[in-house]
Structures are given as structure tokens and as C-alpha cells.
Amino acid sequence: MTVRVLSIAGTDPTGGAGVPADLKSIAAFGGYGMAVVTCLVAQNTRGVRSVHTPPASFLREQLDAVSDDVTIDAVKIGMLGTAEVAATVRAWLDDQRNAGRVFPVILDPVMVASSGDRLLDASAEDAVRALAAAHADLLTPNLAELAVLDGGGAPGEAHRPGEALDDWDAALAAGRRVAAATGSIVLVKGGHLPGERTPDALVAPDGSLLAEVAEPRVSTRNTHGTGCSLSSAMATLYARTGAWPYSLRAAKRWLTGALAAADGLRVGSGSGPVHHGHHLDAAVDAYVAAATAPDSPGTRGRFTDDLWERSAVVRQEIDELEFIVRLTDGTLPQDRFRAYLAQDAQYLQAYSRALSSLAASAAPAPVRAFFARGAVTAATEETILHRQWLRTDDDADGGDPGIGPVTARYTDFLLAATGREPWQVGAAAVLPCYWLYAEIAATLSRALEAHRTERRGRDDAAHPYGTWLAAYDDPGFQEAAAACRAIVDDAAADADEPTRQAMAAAFLRACALERDFFAAEVVDAG
């Protein structure tokens, strides 16, 4: 269902926060975004330079222009800037309600940017509190904003300065007080607290906890606009589902992926934006796959030859990754290698489940038997190798890093492709793990041989990752890759054109995810 979501917020010409972030987040969840600008902000990833606030009458004209014409399914309010702007938005919401137009209102009480620049006049805090009490269904303050809201008395009263909130229990308690005072649900966000995980919780006005989620902290300085993005994602998801807890879980997972992909955007030299469209690669790959498919299937050689050619760019990107280059020459630090292996062990468990789905599919019996054997190998033999590497004295505390966001993105894709798509598509999705790995292992094995020859008789003769590399160049693994390739070729030969296209898209998507997996080991290890 497409929902029409209105963002009422300030601008960010570099696209990371405010209106642009809202529109990207709304689009990320399939919503139709609209925007009314409260303030024009000259800012970039390094900070805010100046703010221009157009007359309140013009703000009202913008709001009326939307509501006179379009049915609104949700409103997200961000930067208000001044008490007059907050009062104008409040008056418009009063009029909407009086006219019987009801929609959820999500208020992100933006006060100070992460750069430390003020985005709300200190004198406007009461007006924001009053707006929250009158209209907000959900409030999404960060900890500093929550402390300010908590410090306030009833609207109109001078407020006590809020105490700093520096632990999760104190934040939840403040959230409960603000929820009770405003009658709104409060999303308490622990992003600014230290720790490996980032907790968020939904607190209802009666003090009950509607949901609590925690995702791994992503190691990045590029967090500009996370608050804007989360609140507009919540607005879109709630308009779609009508359920706050589901909306939070989905939005939080997506935002963690957006943070994990943020460094790759390379926008600005300060605290850059997150990648709102990180999850759209699959759709883009499918369009590209369809666009690059040869016109006539009859003129092709092996189906997988064609796929191999179409994955050339991604394979080249994998070969050039710093991780692969340093793994090959043996200069990769051990902690990075072990962090990668920890994610790979998580991946293999899910891969084994994906292969089990194919083993239970409608594929011909020999194909099912092949995938059943693969499922056992992934769940046992290869993980033994991982455990040997991961079990060291430093790991005696047994810290399980959990599945990282990039790993989860890849495994979610494989489990969906093998569990919900025709088996031919699932087989194409699992092929890159066999085939790319076999190719990479063969290359690494040649590098290993060169390393041995060059250092013969020297003290540093042993390649630090020699035993691990050798295991993947095992003839059994190479044969399994060739067998999987043959299965996909045979399946494609019998399939209709839409299925072949879906197989190609699944293969190319999995290749891109393989690349992201190798590229992300530092983030996931975070």
C-alpha cells in the first residue's frame, strides 16, 4: 500500500538531514513523500552556517496547499526553529482535526544538531512541548532533547533545565515522564550512550514498554541525520502497518544497514549522511540484469557463461578490495582476519539453512541430494575450520560478536531466495558463494605458492593464512562449485524466460552481496 507522508522540516543542501533525509527515508519504505519547508538552513556535514526562516504566513500557505489537495496518511515534523513556526504548525493541525482529517503525527523535537549548532530558539521549547501535548502521537527526541522535554513543566511554564541522561534506565524513566506529560508515545533512543549495542524503546503514556530493540553499534562517524531518518521511516511504516512495535523493528534494522553503508557514500569531510537507499541494490540489480540480458536466449552459450561475464565488474571490485589484497600478501592483521571469520561463521550457518531449503524443494532428486550434502558441509566441516581459528587465548571470554548488518543482509537475501522463490532462482542465488569463493581461493592459492617459492628456507616461509587458504582450494570444493554451476545451467535450459531473468537477477545480486560481505568485515567486526 502506498502511503502519502508529509514532512514539515528544515532543509539540508547536502542531503543528509531535514527534508531531503525525510523524503529519502519515506521513499525507502515505498511511501510517497511530500515536504513543507519551515526553515532554510545553510549547513553541510561540518556544521550549520546560518538559518533563514520565511514568514509564518508563507509556511501556512505551503501547509494549506498540500492539505487542500492531497489526503495525508502521516505527518512527520522536524526542525521548527522558532516559537512562531511551532505555533503555525499547531494551528494548521488544529484546523485539520476540526475538519475531520485524522492522521498520525510524528514529532522529532529537533533542538541541536550533532555539530552542536542550535536548531531551535531556546524560547521556543515551550511551544514545542505544547505542540507535542496537543498533537503528537509519537515523539522521537534524542537524549539531549529528551532531557529538555523532561525538564519542562506544563506548557507555558518556565522549565527546569533537564539533567543529562547518561544511562539507559535514566533515559527510560525520563521517557515515561515525558510520555505521561504529553500523552504521546515516546521513542527513547540510546544512540548517544556508549556501548556495543544501540538500544531504542517505545514508551506509552501509561508507562508501559511497547517495544525495546537493540542493534549493533556501527563503527562510523557518518551519522548525520539519523534522527530525521528514523522518525520519517517510523511515520511511513506506521501509516502502512498501524503498529508501532513492528514499525520500530523494521525502521531500526533498515537504519543500521544505512549506517553500515554510510562510509561508502563519501559525502563531505565532516559527519556525513547515512545511505538511505542501501537496500535498493537488489531492485537496481534486477533492472540492470533485465537491461543487459541478451535479446535472444537461443544464441547464447552456457547460461552461467553469460552470468559470469555480467558479474565482471563486481568480481573486479572484489579482487581490488584491501581485505583481499592483504589476505593474499599475508599482511592482513590477525584481528581483522578473525573478525571476518566470525562473520563468515555466522554466514555459513545461514548458508547451510539456505541449502537445506533447496534440499527440500521441488528440484530433481540428484539436485536435492547435492544441496543436502552442501548443507551438511557448511554446517560442520567448514565451521570446524573457523572454530580452530577463532579459538585462541584472547577469545577465552567467548565473546560472540553476533551477526553484523551486512552479513544479515546477505543471509536474509539467501534465505528468502531459497525459501520463497522457485528452486531454480534459489540455486542461482547460492551459486556465487560456491563459484566466486572457488575462484578467489584458486587465485589466493597461486599467491600462496609464489609466497612459498620466494621465501623458501627463510624464517618467514609460512604464509600466516596458508592453512586456511589451502582448505578452500581443495579439489572437493572446486568440484562442488562446478557441480552447482551445472545445476544452474540445466535448470536455466528448462526454465521459461521470466524464471531465467529471475535467476540472473538472483545470481548478480548475490555477487554484489559477496563483495559487500568482503568489504564490510571491519564494520561488522565493530
Ligand SMILES: Nc1ncnc2c1ncn2[C@@H]1O[C@H](COP(=O)(O)OP(=O)(O)O)[C@@H](O)[C@H]1O
Ligand atoms: N553508530 C551507530 N550505530 C547504530 N545505530 C546508531 C548509531 N548512531 C545512532 N544510531 C541510531 O540512530 C537512531 C537515531 O538516534 P540518535 O543518534 O539518538 O538521534 P539524533 O540523530 O536525533 O541525535 C537511533 O536508533 C540510534 O540508536
Ligand SMILES: Cc1ncc(COP(=O)(O)OP(=O)(O)O)c(N)n1
Ligand atoms: C534541517 C535539519 N533538521 C534536523 C537536523 C538534525 O538532524 P538529526 O537527525 O537530529 O541529526 P544530526 O544532524 O543531529 O546528526 C539538521 N541537522 N538539519
